[in-house]
Amino acid sequence: MKAFIETLKNIFKIEDLRSRILVTLGFLLIYRLGAHIVLPGVDPMQLEALQSQSSSGLLGILNMFSGGAFANASIFALGIMPYISASIVIQLLGMAVPYFQRLQREGESGRKKINQITRFLTVVITAGQAPGYLANLRAQIPPQAFSPFDGTPPEMFFWVSSVLILVTGTMFVMWLGEKITDKGIGNGISLLIMVGIIARLPFALVGEFISRLEEEGGGLVVFLVEMVVLFFIFAAVILLVQGTRRIPVQYAKRVVGNKQYGGVRQYIPLKVNAAGVMPIIFAQALMFIPMMFVSFDTETMTGIAAAFSDFTGFWYNFTFAVLVVLFTYFYTAITVNPTQMAEDMKKNGGFIPGVKPGKKTVEFLDSVMSRITLPGSIFLALVAILPAFAMIAGVNNQFAQFYGGTSLLILIGVVLDTLQQIESHLLMRRYDGLMKSGRIKGRGAMNTTVI
Numbered sequence: 080m081k082a083f084i085e086t087l088k089n090i091f092k093i094e095d096l097r098s099r100i101l102v103t104l105g106f107l108l109i110y111r112l113g114a115h116i117v118l119p120g121v122d123p124m125q126l127e128a129l130q131s132q133s134s135s136g137l138l139g140i141l142n143m144f145s146g147g148a149f150a151n152a153s154i155f156a157l158g159i160m161p162y163i164s165a166s167i168v169i170q171l172l173g174m175a176v177p178y179f180q181r182l183q184r185e186g187e188s189g190r191k192k193i194n195q196i197t198r199f200l201t202v203v204i205t206a207g208q209a210p211g212y213l214a215n216l217r218a219q220i221p222p223q224a225f226s227p228f229d230g231t232p233p234e235m236f237f238w239v240s241s242v243l244i245l246v247t248g249t250m251f252v253m254w255l256g257e258k259i260t261d262k263g264i265g266n267g268i269s270l271l272i273m274v275g276i277i278a279r280l281p282f283a284l285v286g287e288f289i290s291r292l293e294e295e296g297g298g299l300v301v302f303l304v305e306m307v308v309l310f311f312i313f314a315a316v317i318l319l320v321q322g323t324r325r326i327p328v329q330y331a332k333r334v335v336g337n338k339q340y341g342g343v344r345q346y347i348p349l350k351v352n353a354a355g356v357m358p359i360i361f362a363q364a365l366m367f368i369p370m371m372f373v374s375f376d377t378e379t380m381t382g383i384a385a386a387f388s389d390f391t392g393f394w395y396n397f398t399f400a401v402l403v404v405l406f407t408y409f410y411t412a413i414t415v416n417p418t419q420m421a422e423d424m425k426k427n428g429g430f431i432p433g434v435k436p437g438k439k440t441v442e443f444l445d446s447v448m449s450r451i452t453l454p455g456s457i458f459l460a461l462v463a464i465l466p467a468f469a470m471i472a473g474v475n476n477q478f479a480q481f482y483g484g485t486s487l488l489i490l491i492g493v494v495l496d497t498l499q500q501i502e503s504h505l506l507m508r509r510y511d512g513l514m515k516s517g518r519i520k521g522r523g524a525m526n527t528t529v530i
Contacts (some may be wrong), residue, residue, distance in 0.1 A: 089505060096264070096504040104261030106255050107274050113155045113251070114148035114275075118244060120237050121152050121216070125224035132219055134477065137388050137395075142365060146275025147435065149396045150388060152216055154248040157208055159271055163252045163364045165200040169193060170413075201253060202246055209245040213238060265497035269356060273493040276486045287478035305474065312465065312482060316491050319458055320355075323348035324451050326444070328429045345429070347420070349448055351455035353409030356492035358456075359463055360404035363485050366395070369462035400460035417444035462488060 091097045117123040133142040133150040142149040154464030171195075173179040182189035217225075225237065252271065259267030291302040325346035366387065386394045421440040430436050434443045466486075469479035480486045 086505075090501065092506055096501065099262065099264045100501075103259050103265065103270065106259050106263060106271065110155070110252065110255055110271055111146065111274065111278065113248070114146045114153050114278075114488075115151055115153050118154060118156075118224055118241050120241070121220075122224040123151070125220050125423060126150065126152055128219040128221075129216060132215075132511050137367070137390050140363065140390070140480065140485065142485065143276055143279045143477075144272055144363075146278045147273075148275075149212075154244050155252055156212060157205055157245055157249050158275070159249070159252050159256060159268055160364055160367060161205040161208060161249050162197070162201045162256075162268070163360060164204050164368075165197050167364060168179065168200060169197050198250070198253070201249065205246045205249045205257070206242060209242040210238070212245065213241055261512075264500055265493065269360070269489065269493045270497070272360065273489055276490055280481065283475065283477035283481065287475040290475050305478075309482060310422075312462070313491070316462060316487055319352055319455065319462070320488075320492055320495055322351035322455070324351070324447065325349075326447065327432060328424055329432050349415070349444075349451060351451050352407070352459060353414045353448070354407050355414075355496065356401050356489050357410050358406035358459065359485050359488045361406050362365050362399055362463070365402055366399055391470050396464040396467050403460040403463050404456040405418050407459055408452060411448060411452050415444075415448055417448065418440045420444055459488070 090100070117126075129152060129235075130150040133139055138149070141160070142157075144160060145153075145155060147153075148155040148158060168178065179193070182193050185192075186202050253268075256267035256271050259265065261267075261272055263270075287305070288302060291297050291299065325348050328345045328347055371396060386392060387398065389395050418441050421437065421444065424430060424440065425436050431440055434440050463485065465482050466479045469482040470476060474482065481490075
């Protein structure tokens with residue numbers, strides 16, 4: 080406890096870090112407050128049917144991603160998912176369309192142009208989803224819920240104003256995420272999603288505890304067993320996120336001035352899951368697409384839309400797992416560049432023992448990444464679909480989301496990444512890190528040994 084308090088003191092001694100943490104907390108507070116601001120013209124006291132509809136299944140996940148804003152008919156009801164969908168489209172276009180490939184090579188100016196195009200596409204996607212959300216809202220709650228004041232507002236005015244508010248809400252959430260990334264600590268978009276997930280955790284835990292105390296619920300013994308299983312899943316996911324394979328790099332002896340350098344071996348840590356939580360977020364965003372075409376009303380879905388909206392169904396989970404594997408490879412290819420790594424080693428007089436510099440080094444690094452990414456991506460996919468098995472086993476629908484799946488992976492990935500950034504600030508100012516037993520593993524960490 081004493082060491083923990085001392086670490087907190089060290090964090091707040093660093094002005095830049097203190098400012099970033101406070102800015103992050105302030106923006107997250109604004110986001111949470113906005114999730115409870117109901118659309119104008121809707122009575123917040125009559126949303127029971129909507130909240131019941133979004134308590135489980137695919138809409139339950141969407142509601143969790145938005146931090147409960149979906150079920151609250153909030154101005155942030157559509158959350159950040161339209162922006163993520165737009166980012167998926169732009170990044171996929173970057174692989175196939177020469178114009179976007181050229182923008183990616185133009186550095187900062189190209190990045191700004193891509194961000195601008197992504198924002199415009201976010202507006203288009205949100206404008207397409209908003210009418211579906213409003214149609215589902217009108218179908219779920221009673222007509223009198225739309226007349227909380229004297230007189231009924233004109234139908235067209237309600238639709239137009241609500242669509243504009245939902246689009247503006249999503250763009251504001253996107254702006255909050257970008258500001259957290261620029262002026263705060265951690266990845267803003269991921270933090271917004273994580274905060275929404277954390278906000279649902281207490282309700283899910285209490286709901287599961289009460290259900291186990293009820294008749295034929297199994298009692299406290301079953302609840303304790305669930306907690307133990309959740310602990311082991313939690314530990315396995317941490318190992319997945321932090322797991323690495325170290326590649327040795329030997330640097331030859333050299334003389335600079337009167338000093339001799341050399342005999343140094345460094346280990347490049349290639350992560351088993353170099354893509355982080357982005358494959359899960361992007362795969363989940365694609366799984367929401369069928370609801371865009373059926374006004375979010377899962378009860379009226381038929382055919383393919385119904386199959387892909389059944390959270391415990393085979394085709395939903397099979398497709399979700401495949402998407403997770405594919406996006407893991409996709410983001411690993413973006414994150415890890417074997418050609419650049421080989422060139423950097425060659426410039427610094429380094430080589431991998433037993434491997435020729437140049438093309439052979441690139442092939443070796445690419446082969447290693449492919450081999451370690453395959454089991455990592457498969458395990459990631461298995462963890463992603465664990466909630467479906469938990470539901471089949473009788474776990475409460477909301478609490479089952481934390482048995483692996485999107486919730487747990489995002490929670491662990493984002494928390495570890497944010498803590499690693501805080502630790503980097505501490506170590507840079509010559510303070511102790513967050514852990515006495517060892518550093519929190521980050522993507523850029525290297526283990527150096529002098530021979």
